[in-house]
Amino acid sequence: MPRFMLGTTRVPHRKNTAGIQAVRIPAPATVTLPMSQHIGAPAEPTVKVGDAVYVGTKVGEAQGFVSSPVYSSVSGKVKKIEPYLSSNGRSCHAVVIESDGQMTPDPSIAPPVITTLDEFICAVRESGVVGLGGAGFPTAVKLEAEKKGIIKKIIINGAECEPYITSDTLTMTVDSAYVKKGVETLMSFISADETVIGIESNKPRCIDEMRRVFEGNGKVRVEALPSTYPQGAEKILIYNTTGRVVSEGGLPSDVGCLVMNVTTVAFIAKYLETGMPLVEKCITVDGSAIKNPMNVIAPIGTSIEEIIQFTGGYRADPAKVLYGGPMMGVAVYSTDYPIMKNTNAIVALSEKEAKPKEQHNCIHCGRCVSACPIGLNPTLFARAMKVGDSSERADRLTEAKIGLCIECGCCSFVCPSARPLVETNRLAKADLRNQQAKK
Amino acid sequence: MNKLVVSSSPHIRTDSTTRRIMLDVLIALLPTAVAGTVIFGIKALWVMLVCVGFSVLSEFLFNLITKHTQTVGDLSAAVTGLILALNLRADAPLWQCAVGAVFAIIVVKCLFGGLGCNFANPAVTGRIFIMICFATTVGGGMMPTVVDLASSATPLEIMKGDTVNGLPSLPDMMLGLRGGAIGEVCAIAILLGFAYLVYRGVIHFETPLIFIGTVFVLSLIISSDLTLSLYHVFSGGLLFGAVFMATDYVTTPITRSGKMIFAFGCGLITVLIRFFGTYPEGVSFSILLMNILSPYIEKWTAKKPLGGKK
Numbered sequence: 001m002p003r004f005m006l007g008t009t010r011v012p013h014r015k016n017t018a019g020i021q022a023v024r025i026p027a028p029a030t031v032t033l034p035m036s037q038h039i040g041a042p043a044e045p046t047v048k049v050g051d052a053v054y055v056g057t058k059v060g061e062a063q064g065f066v067s068s069p070v071y072s073s074v075s076g077k078v079k080k081i082e083p084y085l086s087s088n089g090r091s092c093h094a095v096v097i098e099s100d101g102q103m104t105p106d107p108s109i110a111p112p113v114i115t116t117l118d119e120f121i122c123a124v125r126e127s128g129v130v131g132l133g134g135a136g137f138p139t140a141v142k143l144e145a146e147k148k149g150i151i152k153k154i155i156i157n158g159a160e161c162e163p164y165i166t167s168d169t170l171t172m173t174v175d176s177a178y179v180k181k182g183v184e185t186l187m188s189f190i191s192a193d194e195t196v197i198g199i200e201s202n203k204p205r206c207i208d209e210m211r212r213v214f215e216g217n218g219k220v221r222v223e224a225l226p227s228t229y230p231q232g233a234e235k236i237l238i239y240n241t242t243g244r245v246v247s248e249g250g251l252p253s254d255v256g257c258l259v260m261n262v263t264t265v266a267f268i269a270k271y272l273e274t275g276m277p278l279v280e281k282c283i284t285v286d287g288s289a290i291k292n293p294m295n296v297i298a299p300i301g302t303s304i305e306e307i308i309q310f311t312g313g314y315r316a317d318p319a320k321v322l323y324g325g326p327m328m329g330v331a332v333y334s335t336d337y338p339i340m341k342n343t344n345a346i347v348a349l350s351e352k353e354a355k356p357k358e359q360h361n362c363i364h365c366g367r368c369v370s371a372c373p374i375g376l377n378p379t380l381f382a383r384a385m386k387v388g389d390s391s392e393r394a395d396r397l398t399e400a401k402i403g404l405c406i407e408c409g410c411c412s413f414v415c416p417s418a419r420p421l422v423e424t425n426r427l428a429k430a431d432l433r434n435q436q437a438k439k
Numbered sequence: 440m441n442k443l444v445v446s447s448s449p450h451i452r453t454d455s456t457t458r459r460i461m462l463d464v465l466i467a468l469l470p471t472a473v474a475g476t477v478i479f480g481i482k483a484l485w486v487m488l489v490c491v492g493f494s495v496l497s498e499f500l501f502n503l504i505t506k507h508t509q510t511v512g513d514l515s516a517a518v519t520g521l522i523l524a525l526n527l528r529a530d531a532p533l534w535q536c537a538v539g540a541v542f543a544i545i546v547v548k549c550l551f552g553g554l555g556c557n558f559a560n561p562a563v564t565g566r567i568f569i570m571i572c573f574a575t576t577v578g579g580g581m582m583p584t585v586v587d588l589a590s591s592a593t594p595l596e597i598m599k600g601d602t603v604n605g606l607p608s609l610p611d612m613m614l615g616l617r618g619g620a621i622g623e624v625c626a627i628a629i630l631l632g633f634a635y636l637v638y639r640g641v642i643h644f645e646t647p648l649i650f651i652g653t654v655f656v657l658s659l660i661i662s663s664d665l666t667l668s669l670y671h672v673f674s675g676g677l678l679f680g681a682v683f684m685a686t687d688y689v690t691t692p693i694t695r696s697g698k699m700i701f702a703f704g705c706g707l708i709t710v711l712i713r714f715f716g717t718y719p720e721g722v723s724f725s726i727l728l729m730n731i732l733s734p735y736i737e738k739w740t741a742k743k744p745l746g747g748k749k
Contacts, residue, residue, distance in 0.1 A: 006745065012451070163451065239745060247746040319444050326450040333445055353451065354444050360457040360513055361555035366693040367455075375742040379693065401747050409449035416455045417555075423447040 007236045007373040009410040011163055011229040013202055018166040022282050022295035025310045027101045031073050031301030034084050034094045037340040038130040039137045040066030042092040051078045054106035056276050059095045068138045069128050073279040073299035074099035087332045111275040120189045127271040128278040133157055133261035134324050136342035145253035146190045152256035154192045155241055158199040159225055159232030162325025164286040165345040171263045172206035180213040182265035195220045196241040202227035230408040234259050236373050248403050285311045289318040289348040304346050305335035319354035322347040327409045360417035368411035368421055374404050378411040378421040381428050394435050402428050461514035463639045467632035468521050474615055474625035478583045479529035483621045487524040489533045493540035494520030501549045515554045519543055522562035522683055525622020539569040559730045560690045563723050583616050593618040594674035595719040612673040623676040633682045642686040646702040650681035653706025661714055680722035690730040697740035704729045
């Protein structure tokens with residue numbers, strides 16, 4: 001165990017929707033399914049315009065090792081296959097499906113038969129599951145580390161440290177049986193000594209429920225984490241639950257850890273039971289511009305606008321709409337964007353909250369240095385980026401360890417002068433990548 | 440629907456602002472300013488008004504002439520002006536106060552790029568500038584007007600002459616009934632400001648504590664006299680300097696451990712000057728000298744990041 005816990009920034013919790021049951025939205029008229037809803041190679045469409053599809057019919061095949069298949073989330077007809085510009089600026093194809101409103105499941109769906117590790121990993125890949133906490137990394141790829149026999153600890157991420165989001169909270173309370181099953185399945189295929197479930201202490205009901213379902217299981221430990229941000233960041237979670245340190249450029253498996261989001265684990269259990277791949281998500285809809293904050297279960301590919309209208313619409317004109325929470329979420333250009341596999345929240349902010357804070361010079365107060373959970377000095381990156389000479393700039397960025405920045409946003413959040421610190425770090429990382437590519 | 444704002448995360452920020460921090464410092468200085476006015480009379484108020492006025496005005500004009508964004512709204516110029524004033528004698532000629540304020544803002548701050556870009560503390564440097572140019576203004580101090588005191592020298596001057604006799608009593612020292620600069624005499628008022636700054640999270644308590652503690656311990660080691668060491672803590676500008684000048688963000692190391700080393704260095708240099716130097720007081724010089732070392736201390740005390748390879 002670590003001597004002290006990292007990640008001490010106090011961000012507002014705003015968990016308004018905790019404790020409210022999720023509501024399933026009716027079948028949307030159309031869904032847009034981007035072929036890239038994960039980290040890695042985009043999937044390739046396997047259907048043609050006009051094809052009939054059902055809930056759970058594969059519409060996109062995984063391409064390569066780090067990739068994930070995409071399934072239809074409604075029953076109906078393929079309306080079009082069009083180029084799609086994702087909110088991060090990359091482009092891929094998207095399959096647009098016109099729903100028949102029936103939500104008929106694909107008749108071929110059946111629970112997978114698994115007896116070996118290979119079959120288990122294969123099933124996880126075919127389920128289409130990716131890191132549901134928001135990262136979107138294909139889960140099956142993480143499990144491959146077990147083939148080298150190096151995983152000693154399974155860490156289940158139930159921290160949910162972003163403001164507003166409560167979808168993992170619902171998983172831990174409502175779907176606790178699936179979490180239990182998922183963890184037990186993982187432990188039966190992975191030779192880890194221990195599973196640690198990390199939950200922020202602002203969710204006592206989740207902690208109690210997890211302790212209850214795992215009572216008597218000596219290999220599962222439920223760890224109450226401080227209610228400070230960013231407890232759910234992978235490296236921070238690993239350190240705070242095991243004391244292990246993932247070094248620069250390394251992976252959790254290098255220190256014998258496998259980290260999985262709690263909803264991902266529960267989904268795997270559900271998939272093994274039913275065979276229905278990842279086609280719907282529980283999403284927190286909240287923010288100062290939302291009239292009725294609530295959790296909804298919606299087919300993947302439903303537009304943000306449709307989901308917000310289902311919850312009762314806006315309280316005020318939205319000025320900024322996010323995929324995910326306000327600390328690391330991605331702002332979208334338009335509410336026509338669909339929700340994706342890794343979307344766990346839609347946050348709409350009003351004009352007042354979206355207005356940028358007045359910027360001043362850096363006053364060297366050191367709040368960012370104290371806030372950085374990794375222990376970096378964000379002011380060094382900002383200073384390095386002002387250097388004109390590209391190779392000196394690269395040297396200074398490397399020396400200040402830009403590669404370790406996890407982009408959690410604590411530095412920018414605490415800055416009284418509203419300096420764009422983490423924003424600069426992203427620019428700096430891209431700058432460094434470009435320079436390395438040139439060499 | 441309106442066009443949506445697209446920007447990089449984070450999308451929420453703390454309520455704390457630079458202006459609020461500066462306002463907190465001004466609030467923390469208020470007890471000291473009031474105490475100074477009570478002890479030294481209305482003259483003290485004039486010194487404060489002139490210093491703050493000229494500080495703000497010179498920054499305003501500098502930004503206007505050099506076509507920079509106007510920054511007087513961040514209140515940092517007002518803070519510099521008030522700290523400078525509290526470092527001066529209440530009977531200082533007002534034109535000298537004005538010159539000092541203009542020097543502090545224009546030469547020490549604005550020419551280096553404004554708030555956050557200066558390497559030396561403007562108020563400290565302004566005080567030293569006045570001290571060197573107009574030796575009578577800072578050297579020594581005006582005697583309180585509220586009570587009659589026998590001696591016309593400041594406690595530090597008395598101690599410098601190796602005379603312990605004639606020092607005001609310790610309770611008088613804490614109340615501020617002694618000779619000195621406007622803001623440095625009333626210990627109780629300074630400590631009130633200190634408590635407020637720590638409560639508001641503007642400063643950490645370590646810097647003043649280590650600075651003052653170092654002076655006390657080293658005085659005790661050198662003199663082996665407990666009473667004399669206590670007088671060293673309460674006399675001169677130590678308390679004021681430790682609370683309001685050695686805690687300046689811009690000119691001290693950014694790391695917490697660096698701030699501690701900074702404070703220790705200040706204490707050490709102060710004692711060396713007080714015991715072995717020709718000047719009776721060393722607080723300002725110690726802070727200025729440590730300002731120069733700040734970037735290096737910052738480098739030496741950089742944290743090893745999680746997962747960083749050396």
